[in-house]
Amino acid sequence: MTRKLVITENITLDGVIENDGSWFDPTNDSDQGRQLAETTRAHAAESDGFLVGRTTFEEMREFWPRQVSDTTGVTDHLNRVEKYVVSRSIDDPRWDGTTVLRGGDQLEAEISELKKREGADIVLTGSISLAQQLLGLGMVDELRLFVYPVVTGSGRRLFTPDHDIRDFALAESRSIENVVLARYTR
Incomplete structure (x- = not known):
């Protein structure tokens, strides 16, 4: 049996996943934030690999390992799983449990091997760029979209016009207060 590649994103109603800091906070300690963290922990329990591009990796490497009172469970999860970063410029990831993948022309083969x-x-x-590449290559097995009732009007989106996602079917839809989890599988 092959492992599934799952894209999990927080996304606005107009398809933006780029967070400008105004509509999504992963450390939100409200009732909704705790419910979202609980759902994220349940999903995380089903994984043992974490894949990111260089920019996201560097941002996370500077933030999550420094959290000492993390109630979201993200720090514990990232310390537990194998981390894969796609980068042509990182040689020493400086985060235990990290493997550097070179991407580019090798991306499809590297992900297939994983x-x-x-x-x-x-x-x-x-x-965002890595997610778009993997969608374009048809390598994504599941989408988990946490849809926020926000319209930003601008920002980078997950889907581009050339992504054909018609072979994904809705597997789950539920609300977490005013956020909707929409889970799609191939």
């Missing part, structure tokens, strides 16, 4: 290995899901979050 999916063939024994293990649980590999989850990609953030990493």
Whole structure:
């Protein structure tokens, strides 16, 4: 059995996943934030691989390992799983449990090899360009979209006009207060 590659993104109603800091906070300690964290922890328990691009990796490497009172569970999860960063410029990731993938022309082969290995899901979050590339290559097995009732009017989007996602079917839809989790599988 091959591992699934899952894209998990927070997304606005108009399809933006780029967070300008005004509509999504992963450390939100409200009732909704705690419910979202609980859902994220449940999803994280199904994975043992975390895939990101260089920019997201560097942002996360500087933030999550420094969290000492993390109630979201993200720090514990990232310390537990194998991390894969796609980068042509990183040689020393400076984060235990990280493997550097070179991407480019090798991306499809590298991800195929990861999916063939024994293990649980590999989850990609953030990493807009990488997510778009993997969607374009048809390598994504599941989409988990946390849809926020926000319209930003601008920002980078997950889907481009050339992405054909018609072979994804809705597997789950539920609300977490005013956020909707829409989960699609191939």
